[in-house]
Amino acid sequence: MKKIEECTECGDCLDKCPYELDIRRLLKENYEDYFNVLEEFKK
Ligand code: SF4
16 A cells, blocks of 8 residues: 555556546545545554
8 A cells, every 4th residue: 555655647648548537636636545445454
């Protein structure tokens, strides 16, 4: 998960995804979700 922090938003992955996913946005959103879920578990 920590590798996500290294995303430079270069966009190189966009052409490679056969599903045309917006990988830059999805990485950030899922990274946030990951930490939000962790916080919920701590309660
Ligand atoms: S935009 Fe895509 S290819 Fe570029 S650093 Fe982020 S994940 Fe890697």
